[in-house]
Amino acid sequence: MPMDDTGTSDELNFCQACSIRNRAICADLDDTEIALLNRIGRRKHLTAGESLLWEGDEAVFVANVVTGMLKLSTTTGDGREQILGLSYPSDFLGRPYGETTPYDAQALTDATVCIFRRVDFERFAHEHPRLERKLLERTLGELDRSRRWMLLLGRMSAEERLATLLLEISERLAASTCGGDASPLDVFELPVSRQQIADILGLTIETVSRQFTRLREDEIIGMRGRREVEVLRRDLLEAIVG
Amino acid sequence: MPMDDTGTSDELNFCQACSIRNRAICADLDDTEIALLNRIGRRKHLTAGESLLWEGDEAVFVANVVTGMLKLSTTTGDGREQILGLSYPSDFLGRPYGETTPYDAQALTDATVCIFRRVDFERFAHEHPRLERKLLERTLGELDRSRRWMLLLGRMSAEERLATLLLEISERLAASTCGGDASPLDVFELPVSRQQIADILGLTIETVSRQFTRLREDEIIGMRGRREVEVLRRDLLEAIVG
DNA sequence: TTTCGCGTTTGACCTGAATCAAGGACCCGA
DNA sequence: TCGGGTCCTTGATTCAGGTCAAACGCGAAA
Known part of the structure; x- marks a missing residue:
């Protein structure tokens, strides 16, 4: 499997050297699991302004932010943009178990992400309940964050x-x-x-x-x-x- | 375990007669599982205006809406309220895997909910991955909905x-x-x-x-x-x- | 150094929704 | 049928933030 990342000493297992290894959803996985996950994912570099996900597209990829900062946004029919939140290292992006991507994701700074094909990721999650629970916890946390953002948008x-x-x-x-x-x-x-x-x-x-x-x-x-x-x-x- | 509900013919297994049985997170469970879930949950009736959850409280309960309509809200330090969304039948309420309840939940109309002690629910979910996956899917859906609400609050x-x-x-x-x-x-x-x-x-x-x-x-x-x-x-x- | 261009700041004005202040309509009990 | 309370509507005014317009300033290229 090809990889964009060439900065790591061990290309075949960049997960082990990953800077967010202990904070992202992969945190609870053991070395064997990490090695397996490593095989289905790859690093991707984004330059500031580059988009990773487009709202409405078929949900092909999910990803973890490794470095940099991204914005998530959506757009009204007539073109007004609404930012839904910011993504920082270790945050999860994309829409598992969904048909379409629910938001645009665009790099605000240069960024590195670790991307997975959604179907690969879902199969892996299915087989590794610890990852799935981690994803659930993270999604619940994301929901809390998005609700705090509502307070900002609605009342501040x-x-x-x-x-x-x-x-x-x-x-x-x-x-x-x-x-x-x-x-x-x-x-x-x-x-x-x-x-x-x-x-x-x-x-x-x-x-x-x-x-x-x-x-x-x-x-x-x-x-x-x-x-x-x-x-x-x-x-x-x-x-x-x- | 005591139950508030007395309207069902079979009090000992109100789940089977539940009107949202096929739409709530319990949808994929088989009869044995439903019976087990039934034992840890109970029905609760809310009159319009009554609160079920208070923001900041220890997260003791989670619940499913059976009938009626609730609002989820949060409040700024100086007392301004922000509605985070509405909950309709089959929606899930509360914050599993969290210490504190992240929002107020108040009945807008008379309502019935099916409540679980959070720890009971988490244990059950842990033992029944199908329920856990259902909860994940529902949470992801909830996240999508909350993001659509942001568009309303921020730009409409x-x-x-x-x-x-x-x-x-x-x-x-x-x-x-x-x-x-x-x-x-x-x-x-x-x-x-x-x-x-x-x-x-x-x-x-x-x-x-x-x-x-x-x-x-x-x-x-x-x-x-x-x-x-x-x-x-x-x-x-x-x-x-x- | 000068100049260009873009990102930013500042100013003048406008507008949509909040606020303040009356009224009006419906419900319920007497 | 009549009060009386609550909920709702309407009008007048204010204000935060948007819009339009102009000037500023800093970095890069000449």
């Missing part, structure tokens, strides 16, 4: 939305760089443009820009250039979120 | 929201009265008040009322009294949703 002001995003990014960026559950970063590079932030939060670019300006004026955050954020008053940022 | 106008709700109710009410996949009802009783509709759609009662008036003026719907809706132009209603 522009200020609350941006504060929520900055906190989330600072936490999840820490988790994906330092491995385990590190403390959130106080200085970090925004992985996305203003326009992408606007899309993520369901706002316009102008509103996002104004909110950044306010947070800067209130000295809650500092910025060096357009992308580098320093959290000066995490307490106030958390107070805004409530 | 008041008019689009109400049209979406009217179509959904007319479809799901048909499904729950006639059993299988019946065609949507053209005349139906709204199961909820204007205020509840406003909460569901993330709008105010005044906005909802104004939108009802507009739909009536445009002769897209007719109304007899406050609760009875007649869909006059389903095509236009669907066009509004897009």
